Amino acid sequence: MPGRPLTRRTTVGAALVSPLVVTACDIDPPSRDSGAAAPTAPPPEDSELVAGVVAALVRARAVVEAATLSQPDLTALLTPVATAHAAHLEVLSGAVADADVPAPAPPTIAAGPARALGAVRRSEQRLLREVRRGCLDAASGDLARVLASMAASTAQHGAALADLPAGGEPS
Amino acid sequence: MSVLDALQATLADEHAALYTYGVLGARTSQATSPALFETLTAGYRRHRARRDQLRLMVRDVGGDPVAAEAAYDLDGTLLRPPQLERAAADLEAASVEVLLALVARSSGSVREWALTEATWSAVWQLQLGGGAATWPGAPELDLP
Numbered sequence: 001m002p003g004r005p006l007t008r009r010t011t012v013g014a015a016l017v018s019p020l021v022v023t024a025c026d027i028d029p030p031s032r033d034s035g036a037a038a039p040t041a042p043p044p045e046d047s048e049l050v051a052g053v054v055a056a057l058v059r060a061r062a063v064v065e066a067a068t069l070s071q072p073d074l075t076a077l078l079t080p081v082a083t084a085h086a087a088h089l090e091v092l093s094g095a096v097a098d099a100d101v102p103a104p105a106p107p108t109i110a111a112g113p114a115r116a117l118g119a120v121r122r123s124e125q126r127l128l129r130e131v132r133r134g135c136l137d138a139a140s141g142d143l144a145r146v147l148a149s150m151a152a153s154t155a156q157h158g159a160a161l162a163d164l165p166a167g168g169e170p171s
Numbered sequence: 172m173s174v175l176d177a178l179q180a181t182l183a184d185e186h187a188a189l190y191t192y193g194v195l196g197a198r199t200s201q202a203t204s205p206a207l208f209e210t211l212t213a214g215y216r217r218h219r220a221r222r223d224q225l226r227l228m229v230r231d232v233g234g235d236p237v238a239a240e241a242a243y244d245l246d247g248t249l250l251r252p253p254q255l256e257r258a259a260a261d262l263e264a265a266s267v268e269v270l271l272a273l274v275a276r277s278s279g280s281v282r283e284w285a286l287t288e289a290t291w292s293a294v295w296q297l298q299l300g301g302g303a304a305t306w307p308g309a310p311e312l313d314l315p
Contacts, residue, residue, distance in 0.1 A: 084305045091312065135286055141275035148274040148286050149309040152267055152293035156303035159294045 046143060049134050050095050053147065055102045056130035057092070061085040062104050063123035067116040070109040074116060081120070081157045088150050117161065124158040175234045177276040181285075182225040184269045186239035188218045191262050194245060195255045204252045210298050211259060217295075218266075221288055228281060253300075260299035266292040267308035 064082050068075050093101060109116050131154055135147035172180075192215040201208040226236040249258050270289035274282050293307040306312040 080303060084303070087305045087312075132286065135274065136283055141277075144282060145271050145275035145309065146312070148271050148289055149267075149306050149312065151286060152271075152290050152307040153303065153305055155290045156293050156297060156307060159297050160303045163297070 045137075046139050047095070049137055050092055050143070051101075053131055053134045053150075054089065054092050054096050056127050057085055057089050058102055059104050059107075060123050060127040061089070063107050063109075063120055066107045066109045067120050070111070071113045071116045074113055074120075077117075077161070078120060081124070081161070084153050084157060088153070091146060121158065121161050124154055124161065128154045128158060172276055174273075174277045174281060175229065175232045177273045178225060178229045178232065178281070179234060179237045181269050181273050182222065182229060183237050184266065185218055185222040185225055186237075187243045188262055188266060189215065189222060190239070190243045191245060192218055192259065195249065195259055198249060199252065199255055207252050207256055211255070214259060214263070214295060214299075217291065224284065228284075256299050260296045260301040263292040263296045263299065264301070264307065268310075271308040 061082065064078050064085065068078050068082070107119070109119050128151060131147055131151045135144050135151055138144040138147060192211060196208070196211045196215060199208045199211055229236045245258070249255055267289045270285045270292065273285040274289065277285060289308060293304075296307075297303065
């Protein structure tokens with residue numbers, strides 16, 4: 001039973017920008033206490049929630065970029081992670097004002113591929129926690145679904161990196 | 172669609188998943204493909220626990236849990252280990268999609284459970300030879 005088809009650029013924007021549309025949407029979640037009730041209007045805090053996830057994504061992207069610059073041999077390994085970050089940011093950042101998108105200072109990555117990979121792994125775990133929290137707190141069901149897919153993707157990439165030996169070379 | 176409808180649809184999908192895992196396991200030799208047998212057994216157990224939990228959740232919201240069909244159609248020829256592994260990976264990918272629909276229609280503990288199970292199925296695809304995706308369970312977001 002697939003969810004209702006969503007378009008890449010309109011999903012989150014519609015959920016955040018047009019609350020009346022979402023209120024009438026038949027897939028919006030019920031209220032939190034009952035677990036099964038009538039649809040509710042999305043409160044404005046979803047905007048703040050999306051801004052938080054975008055900030056976490058920007059931080060994670062900076063760590064991947066720093067690791068790749070520090071250890072070019074990791075480029076092939078980390079490109080899929082960077083591609084996922086870019087796609088996730090593309091969907092979410094349209095719903096956040098430019099002023100809300102942070103520009104973090106470049107993180108410092110310790111020398112050596114194992115340490116660089118370790119930094120990316122920890123960063124992805126942190127990102128997963130942030131995206132999970134956003135999914136659970138989202139008032140909009142559409143937004144929760146998008147964030148759940150992001151969490152699943154982040155967990156997949158994290159598991160793929162975790163399966164590698166310490167040196168970062170695929171076994 | 173209500174949260175009860177979404178729970179029932181997820182439960183119906185789990186009945187089919189358990190049937191499929193049973194067939195895949197029965198066609199896998201524990202002697203010649205021990206790793207695959209172990210992976211399929213672990214998947215079967217996870218989905219069995221998921222089905223049991225869904226039955227409880229359906230009752231919690233006042234529903235009567237949907238029953239399993241007598242049998243389900245399986246696509247294609249499933250005889251060789253790579254085919255069996257691929258079928259299980261496809262099953263997990265489909266499970267992520269169904270569970271994400273439940274995430275959208277629920278809240279609180281039901282949403283948290285659906286998110287945890289969707290994440291597990293997504294990661295389990297890697298055990299079955301799959302790769303990490305950008306939008307697991309939401310393929311329409313991959314479109315340009």
